[in-house]
Amino acid sequence: PLGPASSLPQSFLLKCLEQVRKVQADGAALQERLCTTHKLCHPEELMLLGHALGIPQPSLSSCSSQALQLTGCLHQLHSGLFLYQGLLKALAGISPELAPTLDVLQLDVTDFAINIWQQMEDLGMAPAVQPTQATMPTFTSAFQRRAGGTLVASNLRSFLEVAHRALRHFAKP
Amino acid sequence: ECGHISLPASTVRLGDSITASCTISPNCSHLGSEAQILWKLGTELGPGERQRRLADGSQESTITLPPLQHPRALLSCCLRWENTLQILDQAELWAGYPPAAPHNLSCLMNLTTNSLICQWEPGPNNHLPTNFTLKSFKSRGNCQTQEDSVLNCVPQDGESRCSIPRKHLQLYQSMGIWVQAENALGTGKSPQLCLVPMDVVKLEPPTLWAPAPSPEVAPPQPGCLLLHWELWKPSLYIDQKCELRHQPQLGEASWTLVGPLLSQTLQYELCGLLPSTAYTLQMRCIRWPLPGRWSNWSPSLILTTAQQ
Amino acid sequence: ECGHISLPASTVRLGDSITASCTISPNCSHLGSEAQILWKLGTELGPGERQRRLADGSQESTITLPPLQHPRALLSCCLRWENTLQILDQAELWAGYPPAAPHNLSCLMNLTTNSLICQWEPGPNNHLPTNFTLKSFKSRGNCQTQEDSVLNCVPQDGESRCSIPRKHLQLYQSMGIWVQAENALGTGKSPQLCLVPMDVVKLEPPTLWAPAPSPEVAPPQPGCLLLHWELWKPSLYIDQKCELRHQPQLGEASWTLVGPLLSQTLQYELCGLLPSTAYTLQMRCIRWPLPGRWSNWSPSLILTTAQQ
Numbered sequence: 001p002l003g004p005a006s007s008l009p010q011s012f013l014l015k016c017l018e019q020v021r022k023v024q025a026d027g028a029a030l031q032e033r034l035c036t037t038h039k040l041c042h043p044e045e046l047m048l049l050g051h052a053l054g055i056p057q058p059s060l061s062s063c064s065s066q067a068l069q070l071t072g073c074l075h076q077l078h079s080g081l082f083l084y085q086g087l088l089k090a091l092a093g094i095s096p097e098l099a100p101t102l103d104v105l106q107l108d109v110t111d112f113a114i115n116i117w118q119q120m121e122d123l124g125m126a127p128a129v130q131p132t133q134a135t136m137p138t139f140t141s142a143f144q145r146r147a148g149g150t151l152v153a154s155n156l157r158s159f160l161e162v163a164h165r166a167l168r169h170f171a172k173p
Numbered sequence: 174e175c176g177h178i179s180l181p182a183s184t185v186r187l188g189d190s191i192t193a194s195c196t197i198s199p200n201c202s203h204l205g206s207e208a209q210i211l212w213k214l215g216t217e218l219g220p221g222e223r224q225r226r227l228a229d230g231s232q233e234s235t236i237t238l239p240p241l242q243h244p245r246a247l248l249s250c251c252l253r254w255e256n257t258l259q260i261l262d263q264a265e266l267w268a269g270y271p272p273a274a275p276h277n278l279s280c281l282m283n284l285t286t287n288s289l290i291c292q293w294e295p296g297p298n299n300h301l302p303t304n305f306t307l308k309s310f311k312s313r314g315n316c317q318t319q320e321d322s323v324l325n326c327v328p329q330d331g332e333s334r335c336s337i338p339r340k341h342l343q344l345y346q347s348m349g350i351w352v353q354a355e356n357a358l359g360t361g362k363s364p365q366l367c368l369v370p371m372d373v374v375k376l377e378p379p380t381l382w383a384p385a386p387s388p389e390v391a392p393p394q395p396g397c398l399l400l401h402w403e404l405w406k407p408s409l410y411i412d413q414k415c416e417l418r419h420q421p422q423l424g425e426a427s428w429t430l431v432g433p434l435l436s437q438t439l440q441y442e443l444c445g446l447l448p449s450t451a452y453t454l455q456m457r458c459i460r461w462p463l464p465g466r467w468s469n470w471s472p473s474l475i476l477t478t479a480q481q
Numbered sequence: 482e483c484g485h486i487s488l489p490a491s492t493v494r495l496g497d498s499i500t501a502s503c504t505i506s507p508n509c510s511h512l513g514s515e516a517q518i519l520w521k522l523g524t525e526l527g528p529g530e531r532q533r534r535l536a537d538g539s540q541e542s543t544i545t546l547p548p549l550q551h552p553r554a555l556l557s558c559c560l561r562w563e564n565t566l567q568i569l570d571q572a573e574l575w576a577g578y579p580p581a582a583p584h585n586l587s588c589l590m591n592l593t594t595n596s597l598i599c600q601w602e603p604g605p606n607n608h609l610p611t612n613f614t615l616k617s618f619k620s621r622g623n624c625q626t627q628e629d630s631v632l633n634c635v636p637q638d639g640e641s642r643c644s645i646p647r648k649h650l651q652l653y654q655s656m657g658i659w660v661q662a663e664n665a666l667g668t669g670k671s672p673q674l675c676l677v678p679m680d681v682v683k684l685e686p687p688t689l690w691a692p693a694p695s696p697e698v699a700p701p702q703p704g705c706l707l708l709h710w711e712l713w714k715p716s717l718y719i720d721q722k723c724e725l726r727h728q729p730q731l732g733e734a735s736w737t738l739v740g741p742l743l744s745q746t747l748q749y750e751l752c753g754l755l756p757s758t759a760y761t762l763q764m765r766c767i768r769w770p771l772p773g774r775w776s777n778w779s780p781s782l783i784l785t786t787a788q789q
Contacts, residue, residue: 014771021718039247048259052175052201115653143263
């Protein structure tokens with residue numbers, strides 16, 4: 001693996017940290033609206049449904065403090081964001097009240113994924129081929145989209161916490 | 174599908190009760206097939222009246238809900254799993270009333286916007302999303318016959334008024350107009366109006382002023398005032414009559430009405446007034462002899478009569 | 482067709498001249514075929530240079546107009562008939578200049594409307610109907626490569642600004658932007674900007690206030706003031722630095738600048754001030770260490786220092 005974190009440009013890392021905070025804020029807004037508008041406030045009440053729907057959760061093993069590895073972490077960060085891009089798209093039609101919040105979240109996740117992909121390309125670390133989107137769960141009712149939204153937002157929050165720690169480590173001078 | 178709530182309807186009358194059923198498919202409940210289905214309405218949690226196993230192995234619970242007292246409630250179908258409460262489906266319940274018939278429908282022809290503007294009273298809140306539509310058709314005489322298709326005018330969100338643009342109007346023909354309110358529980362119709370747009374034309378007030386003192390014009394007699402007015406320009410083609418009202422600026426004086434006044438007068442001398450007293454003057458006009466609606470009173474003109 | 486004017490172009494440069502021809506078909510001129518065709522430009526009336534009879538019996542007159550001095554002129558092709566002047570065709574002539582290149586193009590990312598707002602100077606009036614379009618493309622680095630199609634942003638009528646909505650933006654990637662002006666005589670292009678939307682984010686100012694006096698908080702020393710500020714909520718995810726300026730309310734005192742101040746501070750004691758003096762305080766913030774644009778100064782806060 002590459003040397004210490006300093007091989008990543010500082011402005012790239014600062015931008016990524018800002019994007020993590022932006023997506024976290026968007027995700028929190030979605031969770032808050034799902035709770036106030038549809039009383040879906042606790043993802044743990046939807047685990048059973050989540051299993052049945054088959055909502056995938058991307059791995060960030062190379063970003064965890066025990067096995068922190070720069071290239072692997074960036075790859076996982078990008079493919080995780082790419083997966084969340086697809087999941088958020090599959091939630092379209094969640095509800096008129098939530099649509100604007102969902103759109104902003106999806107746009108910011110997409111921006112973040114592109115920022116990482118382009119940086120990997122600039123550093124010659126990008127995988128040869130852009131990832132293709134996994135098959136997405138099918139949400140057959142408005143309730144399932146809202147329940148799916150609650151689960152995806154909650155999973156995304158944990159995903160971003162791990163990403164934030166790793167990026168802060170890389171950013172340390 | 175993991176769990177599915179089915180309801181005869183998602184909107185009922187306030188105070189009515191409703192029977193719901195929830196079916197949980199075998200592949201969803203990792204538990205033994207005997208898991209108890211629980212219902213959550215708002216914050217109330219409890220089992221249904223009856224739970225049975227269906228031929229395909231899924232479990233179905235049925236519940237008759239208490240009379241609904243709130244316009245909106247969330248009904249959840251749940252299971253206990255690893256001592257957490259798992260929500261498997263959720264349905265929104267709406268409760269309210271069919272819409273009352275809108276009333277006090279009235280319309281005015283506005284020559285500035287060149288549109289017929291109608292407004293109405295929506296009636297009491299029925300607690301349900303309700304769409305109002307202003308419906309009209311071209312007709313003759315007293316609107317017993319419908320000359321062409323019904324035009325729908327949809328008001329801006331939440332507004333109880335709608336304006337029908339000129340291109341949909343025949344200004345000198347009768348038209349039937351009513352308001353229809355619709356929600357999930359039914360429809361309410363206002364009484365039908367039959368009107369001719371030009372007969373409900375509401376003019377803008379005339380412009381009132383005192384002619385500038387000039388050699389050709391003799392100053393007004395004591396106790397008199399010289400007035401001049403001009404009709405609102407876009408209504409010059411309409412025959413009108415006007416009314417003047419005046420009130421001395423003295424404590425609680427009331428208005429005195431002068432009229433009808435011909436709309437085409439260059440100069441008017443108003444007499445019988447108190448000398449050296451300030452008067453507030455206003456004027457309004459109406460289409461006449463053909464029917465119309467009085468304009469608002471014009472902005473006040475304040476003139477003072479000459480000394481004795 | 483009775484009479485027909487043909488022109489090489491209906492728009493020419495101011496000061497250029499243009500040659501027009503008018504053909505009058507035989508079935509139109511009830512006169513003898515030798516009727517003289519007359520031209521009317523604005524108020525000038527006169528014959529063409531040459532008039533000839535065509536094979537099909539129609540008459541054709543040709544005229545070279547004087548250099549056009551007005552942005553718009555009406556050219557009529559006429560005949561004398563029963564001693565009236567008959568207009569048989571009319572053409573509008575426009576005269577002006579190709580559009581100058583728009584300049585001073587600048588953009589700001591607005592986090593309230595979530596859009597990139599660009600404005601420019603249109604340049605001198607070219608007397609012709611001119612369309613301005615803000616053109617942009619997604620790119621990388623210094624915008625040498627074009628990553629996808631060009632986006633057109635068409636401003637509201639007559640406005641020299643346009644706003645690109647969030648869904649067409651990648652906030653952290655470079656984009657090339659320029660303004661194109663187009664009229665009948667040509668096109669003008671502004672120099673191209675290369676920017677990253679988030680690097681031109683302009684924040685709303687922070688909120689500045691004095692903490693309410695309370696037992697836990699020691700009152701400020703003489704010549705000091707206790708301050709508290711909060712960043713604009715939608716920008717909390719952005720690392721920022723801030724600047725404070727203060728000015729005693731004494732005659733022509735100038736501003737004193739204090740900064741940089743960390744954006745996350747609960748309490749700040751500003752000292753070195755004159756005792757028992759009213760001070761006007763304002764604050765602004767900027768994205769930092771990443772690039773950004775200073776917010777406006779916050780509304781003034783007026784505080785008075787304690788007596789000595």
